[in-house]
Amino acid sequence: MSALSTAAPAAASTARRPKAYSPEKRRSNLLTVILWVIALYFVIPLFWLVIASTKDNADLFSSFGLWFGAHFSLFQNIGDVFSAQGGIFLRWALNTVLYAGVSAVGASLLATMAGYAFAKYQFPGGKALFSVTLGAIMIPLTALAIPTYLLFSSAGLTNTPFAVILPSLVSPFGVFLMRVYAADAVPDSLIEAARVDGAGEFRIFWQVSLRLLGPGVVTVFLFALVATWNNYFLPLIMLNTQELYPLTVGLAQQQAASAAGGGAQALFSTVITGSLVSVIPLVVAFLYLQRYWQTGLATGGVKG
Template sequence: MNKTLGPPRTDPAAGDDSAAHHPPTAAPSTGPTTGPARRRRGARTPGSLSRFGVNAILLLVVVYTLAPPVWLLMASTKNLTDLFGTNGFAPGRQFHLFENLRHLFAADNGIYVRWLWNTLLYAGGGAVLAALICAMAGYAFDKFTFPGKGAAYGLVLLGVMVPSAALVLPTYLLAAEVGLVNTFWGVFLPGLVFPFGVYLARIFSASYVPDEVIEAARMDGAGELRAFWSVALPMMRSGVVTIGLFQFTAIWNNFFLPLVMLSNQQLYPVNLGLYAWNASALSQGHPDDYLLAITGSLVAVIPLIALFLAVQRSWRSGMTAGAVK
């Protein structure tokens, strides 16, 4: 007897075991898109975030650097009314720069020219001599062996870590003992001491002056001074220029030492003279001195810019001077 077999019946109470043996097929999941599709939706990568952060910081640095010179240039073109009545970063209603310059160089019988000349002597002469002294000291620390060398170089490094402002009062007391207070030498001589320059000079001597070259110069009959002047110093030219620039800027911006050391206005550097004009405008009610201080500050920036533009070629080309092929 033939029976037609149909599909197996399942007990509703027992449940359907087929689901356990044959789980349903899961729908394909859509994971996060990567690559060009993700970038097309505008998502930022870590690299773009870092570039954005770096550019933002650089923009802030540029604004911080350029804002004071721009304000100074705009303020120098105004008269006293426009100086206090217009926006600081906008030009005045009329152009008064040349009038302010004439007033600057004629004020107090041309004392501003005297202040500029004093500053050039303090900074220019001090930077040249300090760079030469540092080059000789750094060369000696690098090439010679002598008793107490380590202790002496340790004192140099200690001098690097001591702030220059902390040495002003001891320097004043020493100058008072030898009668140098309120004299040109009381400001000029301290500018010849530059411990950081000695540290740089030793590094440049070790990097650009091979010991073999000095030994060859000695074998050819050159003395120690001749070997330094004719062989080592040209190789260290980039270092000497760098040290000179650093010290020139430091002396030019030095304010505290002349303030303590000098009382004669004929010996003032330009920054102390500008401070005196600004103090006169504040305390003695001379508003015209504001324009003198502002215009004088603009003129005082020009020698620094001219110096850096003049020596940048020697600075860059000197980096390869003395290379051993």
């Protein structure tokens, strides 16, 4: 009996022992194929843009879209981009940097302050205001285009940089993201300790909390930067002077002129190369800020 009683726990312990992890058994061929298809879906348009930027107008219409043409015209196309229409592309690029930079900085600051207030302060109507903010995320921007235009038109701000910058300062998703992130990133005990030391609320925010909110701020900044940089519809309805256009509207106008003229203006390769040049700053910004972006999402998503 003693031998049986000793062998029974040993057998039970062996049965409960977890199996060794095997990467080969966990691998799924179906998921691998799906991931490759998704990767190609996102990479192929960029690959086509790079290849098309190396072609002249003739090769664009006579060669295979995903391979090089008979002539390598990338540097010639880049020169045409910055010389076409008196070098207006550079002006559009500077406008885009101004609109996107100011809007991203302002949106990040406002979203951080609002999200911090929602997370760390209790005030009348706070839950209602946050619910309204969540509801604003669901409203498509195109539905607000006409009311925004009428509002800015009545204020005399259309066809000015403010018509693009001011609406871009509002980021409901940024407020939601910073509210979730601030709730976990800034301990209440740290705020109480700062109050005991005699620090005011503004000083606590600027000198204590803001340093802990750095990854979240960079995350909101990146989202706002990309959204404003790629914004097309808002500048299209707000601006009617070519010198104020951002890259999105300016390149679209060049493309429309080429299509309307049946290719007589020969701007197809110029527009495509201009599109490639316009996305390079976003790629650089993402590669530089992605570590903060990933950290911000991972930290803010630990708790709800």
